[in-house]
Amino acid sequence: MSWSYKNHLRTSSMSKAITNPLRIGLRQERVISPQCLVIFGASGDLTHRKLVPALFELFKQRRLPSEFAILGCARRPWSDEDFRQKMQNSLKEVIQEDPTTWEHFVQCLFYEPVDLQKQEDLVSLSKRLEEIDKIRATHNNRTFYLSVSPKFYAGGCKALSNAGLLKDPKRSRVVIEKPFGRDFRSAQNLNQIVQNCAKESQIFRIDHYLGKETVQNILVLRFANTIFEPIWNRNFISSVQITAAETVGVEDRAGYYESSGALRDMVQNHLTQMLAITAMEPPGHFDPEAIRNEKAKVLKSSRLANEIEPWKCCIRGQYAGGGSQSHPLIGYREEPGVSPNSSTETYVAMKVFIENWRWQGVPFYIRTGKRLAKRLSEVVLTFREAPVHLFDTAGGTPTSNQLILRIQPNEGAIFKFEVKSPGSGMKSRPVEMNFSYDQSFGEPSDEGYVRLLADAMLGDPTLFTRSDEVEAAWKLYTPLLQIIENNPRDLPIYPYESRTWGPEAADALLAKDHLLWRRP
Amino acid sequence: MSPQLTLQTPIQLPPSEIPSYLEQLWSKDQPSNSGANTFSLLIWQPSWLEQKLIRTGRLKSPIEGNQRNELIEAARKVVLEKDLPHSTPPLESIVCNSLIPQNENKSITDLRGQHVHRAISALQPRRLITLAPTLNGKNKLETLVAAYCPLLEESGSDSACGDVVVFRGGMDSIKEGLDIVENLIPEELPSWIWWNGYLDEAKPMLNKLASSGRRLILDSALGDPYYCLELLKSKTCKDQAINDLNWLRLRSWRESLAMVFDPPKRREILQNIVNIDIDFEGENPVQGLLLAGWIADRLNWKIVESIPSDEEIIEAKFKRDDDYIVHLKLISLPVGRPSIHPGQIVGIRLICKSNERSNNDVCVILGAESTECMRLEAGGMASMELIEEVVPNQFTSVEMDVARLLKSCRGSTSPLLSKAAPLAYELFKLVKK
Numbered sequence: 001m002s003w004s005y006k007n008h009l010r011t012s013s014m015s016k017a018i019t020n021p022l023r024i025g026l027r028q029e030r031v032i033s034p035q036c037l038v039i040f041g042a043s044g045d046l047t048h049r050k051l052v053p054a055l056f057e058l059f060k061q062r063r064l065p066s067e068f069a070i071l072g073c074a075r076r077p078w079s080d081e082d083f084r085q086k087m088q089n090s091l092k093e094v095i096q097e098d099p100t101t102w103e104h105f106v107q108c109l110f111y112e113p114v115d116l117q118k119q120e121d122l123v124s125l126s127k128r129l130e131e132i133d134k135i136r137a138t139h140n141n142r143t144f145y146l147s148v149s150p151k152f153y154a155g156g157c158k159a160l161s162n163a164g165l166l167k168d169p170k171r172s173r174v175v176i177e178k179p180f181g182r183d184f185r186s187a188q189n190l191n192q193i194v195q196n197c198a199k200e201s202q203i204f205r206i207d208h209y210l211g212k213e214t215v216q217n218i219l220v221l222r223f224a225n226t227i228f229e230p231i232w233n234r235n236f237i238s239s240v241q242i243t244a245a246e247t248v249g250v251e252d253r254a255g256y257y258e259s260s261g262a263l264r265d266m267v268q269n270h271l272t273q274m275l276a277i278t279a280m281e282p283p284g285h286f287d288p289e290a291i292r293n294e295k296a297k298v299l300k301s302s303r304l305a306n307e308i309e310p311w312k313c314c315i316r317g318q319y320a321g322g323g324s325q326s327h328p329l330i331g332y333r334e335e336p337g338v339s340p341n342s343s344t345e346t347y348v349a350m351k352v353f354i355e356n357w358r359w360q361g362v363p364f365y366i367r368t369g370k371r372l373a374k375r376l377s378e379v380v381l382t383f384r385e386a387p388v389h390l391f392d393t394a395g396g397t398p399t400s401n402q403l404i405l406r407i408q409p410n411e412g413a414i415f416k417f418e419v420k421s422p423g424s425g426m427k428s429r430p431v432e433m434n435f436s437y438d439q440s441f442g443e444p445s446d447e448g449y450v451r452l453l454a455d456a457m458l459g460d461p462t463l464f465t466r467s468d469e470v471e472a473a474w475k476l477y478t479p480l481l482q483i484i485e486n487n488p489r490d491l492p493i494y495p496y497e498s499r500t501w502g503p504e505a506a507d508a509l510l511a512k513d514h515l516l517w518r519r520p
Numbered sequence: 521m522s523p524q525l526t527l528q529t530p531i532q533l534p535p536s537e538i539p540s541y542l543e544q545l546w547s548k549d550q551p552s553n554s555g556a557n558t559f560s561l562l563i564w565q566p567s568w569l570e571q572k573l574i575r576t577g578r579l580k581s582p583i584e585g586n587q588r589n590e591l592i593e594a595a596r597k598v599v600l601e602k603d604l605p606h607s608t609p610p611l612e613s614i615v616c617n618s619l620i621p622q623n624e625n626k627s628i629t630d631l632r633g634q635h636v637h638r639a640i641s642a643l644q645p646r647r648l649i650t651l652a653p654t655l656n657g658k659n660k661l662e663t664l665v666a667a668y669c670p671l672l673e674e675s676g677s678d679s680a681c682g683d684v685v686v687f688r689g690g691m692d693s694i695k696e697g698l699d700i701v702e703n704l705i706p707e708e709l710p711s712w713i714w715w716n717g718y719l720d721e722a723k724p725m726l727n728k729l730a731s732s733g734r735r736l737i738l739d740s741a742l743g744d745p746y747y748c749l750e751l752l753k754s755k756t757c758k759d760q761a762i763n764d765l766n767w768l769r770l771r772s773w774r775e776s777l778a779m780v781f782d783p784p785k786r787r788e789i790l791q792n793i794v795n796i797d798i799d800f801e802g803e804n805p806v807q808g809l810l811l812a813g814w815i816a817d818r819l820n821w822k823i824v825e826s827i828p829s830d831e832e833i834i835e836a837k838f839k840r841d842d843d844y845i846v847h848l849k850l851i852s853l854p855v856g857r858p859s860i861h862p863g864q865i866v867g868i869r870l871i872c873k874s875n876e877r878s879n880n881d882v883c884v885i886l887g888a889e890s891t892e893c894m895r896l897e898a899g900g901m902a903s904m905e906l907i908e909e910v911v912p913n914q915f916t917s918v919e920m921d922v923a924r925l926l927k928s929c930r931g932s933t934s935p936l937l938s939k940a941a942p943l944a945y946e947l948f949k950l951v952k953k
Contacts, residue, residue, distance in 0.1 A: 020778060020781045020782055020787060020790075021790065021818045021819060021820075022774070022777055022778040022781055022790070022815070022818050022819075023778045023781070023782065024818065025934070025935060025936045026771075026774060026775060026778055026936075030928075031928065438784075439783055439784070439785075440782060440783055441782050441783075442782055442783060442784035442787070443782075
């Protein structure tokens with residue numbers, strides 16, 4: 001038995017109260033083949049906040065082979081030791097729980113100062129990789145992770161290609177972070193450049209929402225059960241709401257956020273992926289291309305509810321101050337790094353239609369925002385009302401059935417339906433049937449990056465967005481982006497108080513259809 | 521999934537010429553012609569039952585070596601015809617031994633090694649070496665070789681070619697050919713040995729083939745139970761990758777039992793188990809013992825004693841962490857139409873009693889999908905909370921199970937098996953004493 005597993009068993013038996021001892025070791029995860037993961041932007045936030053913790057988690061789960069290395073690359077002139085020390089400092093709390101495993105893991109960490117724009121740096125990178133191949137037996141297999149500013153994606157791929165590091169499609173892959181482009185045209189250009197450097201099968205465009213267990217569960221819920229699919233269409237569903245709400249403000253991301261806004265930061269990628277998974281047709285089989293084909297198809301069929309006058313189906317907002325006297329919250333325009341006249345949206349709500357046989361006429365309402373009342377992501381499917389109301393309702397009006405897929409927090413699903421209210425009459429009232437990941441499984445699911453990093457290193461693209469998906473997603477929002485760019489007054493920014501559910505105009509968007517946003 | 525034949529008719533060559541023939545086939549100077557860079561699989565493929573069924577006219581030739589439905593059905597008929605106990609699994613050695621073929625020299629088409637199951641061929645093995653002993657132990661060694669390009673179902677996937685080598689002949693001649701076999705296993709690739717026969721046959725050959733660097737696939741349900749457990753224990757204690765198909769078939773039981781205790785509010789029940797009953801088909805207790813060993817290991821119980829109460833029951837006592845005693849009963853059940861694999865589990869019952877809160881007493885019953893488990897439901901559980909689950913049957917063939925193992929690329933023994941196997945052996949050893 002390997003040392004790490006022994007340690008894992010020891011830890012698990014010590015923490016009986018939280019771990020199911022019969023569950024340990026039963027997950028038969030796929031094993032990653034020997035390789036070196038090269039992280040560009042290794043001195044950045046994402047590396048120490050998400051990537052290295054995710055890799056450490058994979059190591060603890062015995063999912064990384066012994067022939068494995070992580071090579072951090074950035075412009076800073078660090079040594080291997082510096083890099084190891086920095087990571088150790090950042091992961092202090094996690095390491096405390098399992099210092100022995102960290103001692104072994106840290107041996108996998110290496111560092112090479114690299115400026116992707118300098119030819120000579122690429123030469124020394126190649127040499128370093130060859131050295132690592134020898135000492136860690138990584139067999140020339142490499143995954144390059146571009147955790148750099150989006151403006152370096154194209155240049156980074158070109159540099160890797162010119163250095164011959166993407167030559168073998170079976171041994172090298174590139175992972176590219178979001179945002180992939182700023183609009184349809186730039187995404188198309190970037191795709192062309194990247195595809196000139198590597199085959200599509202080598203390119204992994206990451207969207208960490210797809211790494212969430214609950215997002216993947218939408219696929220299982222829909223296609224592993226027979227009860228949902230027959231009613232998953234316009235005949236039974238009257239509307240769909242997709243929400244991703246945050247309570248935090250822009251925090252230290254003002255520089256990036258000012259040029260992006262909620263539409264580019266959240267809607268084009270995360271919410272659109274949720275839309276695609278919720279609305280796609282069943283794939284013929286569980287195969288990466290079959291799934292991505294269906295996602296791309298549904299995105300290509302999607303359009304804004306009013307493309308000619310988009311302001312009639314889209315609301316933008318920006319958080320103003322709020323909070324309480326003891327905990328006041330500043331507005332977006334007062335945040336450090338934000339222009340006092342900023343017209344960047346921190347909230348966006350819109351109505352979308354999918355023009356296909358399944359969804360014709362069913363509105364999909366999408367909203368996301370910062371500094372909203374609650375942190376939550378969910379998909380709500382509202383079913384059509386009963387054709388005849390036979391019973392009085394305790395609440396006055398009958399409630400439509402709803403299926404609520406909770407992405408985060410309190411991951412799970414709720415089904416709302418009517419039952420007889422106790423008593424001598426025949427009044428109905430709504431109740432909820434609840435599935436909770438916590439109550440059923442009792443173990444936290446892995447961070448999205450754990451799953452996605454593993455999949456990228458396994459060469460499994462199922463949960464990564466393909467070039468046509470990215471382009472279709474940008475195309476869907478092109479009318480809005482054009483207005484924001486050219487006639488921003490047509491799409492005004494409505495201020496909303498911090499820690500509320502967004503501007504009133506967003507409520508009016510649904511009120512026109514005699515609907516309400518769900519207030520969880 | 522129908523098996524795939526090699527595209528090329530195998531060439532019969534003298535054994536000594538095979539290494540040079542294969543070397544010519546895969547020229548290292550031409551990278552495009554170097555063959556699949558995957559793994560090699562050496563299969564001990566006696567197919568005694570299939571050979572006898574064909575030679576006694578109960579099954580159509582050719583000999584394929586795969587576990588096909590016709591073979592199983594023919595074996596079930598033998599159980600009835602030879603008046604064997606109805607619980608006798610069709611692959612049990614007693615079925616095979618009951619058949620006495622008349623003419624062992626009659627020529628029969630033998631496609632062992634050339635009839636590759638699609639699930640295995642899809643993995644694009646670099647080299648498949650089959651040892652195919654004939655019923656007539658005096659037959660001379662025949663060696664066949666062919667290049668082999670799997671036809672992949674998924675269009676667009678790149679197919680990489682390999683080769684098949686077959687050693688066919690009487691037992692003595694195959695033993696003589698073993699030195700050549702050793703030379704044919706590519707050192708640079710992971711090598712698997714699949715012992716597709718009874719574990720207590722040809723023991724020296726098994727030991728010779730299963731040298732430490734190779735990954736061994738075996739089935740502890742085939743052969744004398746005590747010997748199987750002893751072998752499993754000794755191999756798991758050594759630094760050798762062991763993959764037991766009998767353990768693999770336990771996965772739905774392990775998964776279902778773990779699933780019962782996934783909800784955090786049920787975790788406490790696990791600390792209060794006082795009785796375990798495991799029912800298994802027929803007379804082979806190995807799978808039941810492995811399940812008991814796994815539970816005992818995961819819950820940190822220590823064996824106190826194991827008592828043979830009668831032929832059909834194995835009883836044992838464990839000590840929990842808190843010194844309470846847990847009683848285990850492994851009970852052999854006769855069944856009308858047994859599974860093809862000997863000793864499959866039929867049901868398990870856990871009784872959990874809390875000293876502090878008697879209203880928290882729980883009875884957990886897991887029953888096989890295909891078999892009634894009324895015995896477990898009987899008797900005095902009315903006051904307990906009852907948790908019942910049905911464990912799905914696994915209909916996969918042995919070839920599919922092997923393919924799953926090969927695909928997993930696991931180069932080490934499951935840590936759970938390496939803990940459970942010694943405990944299972946200890947339990948049985950105490951009974952044997």
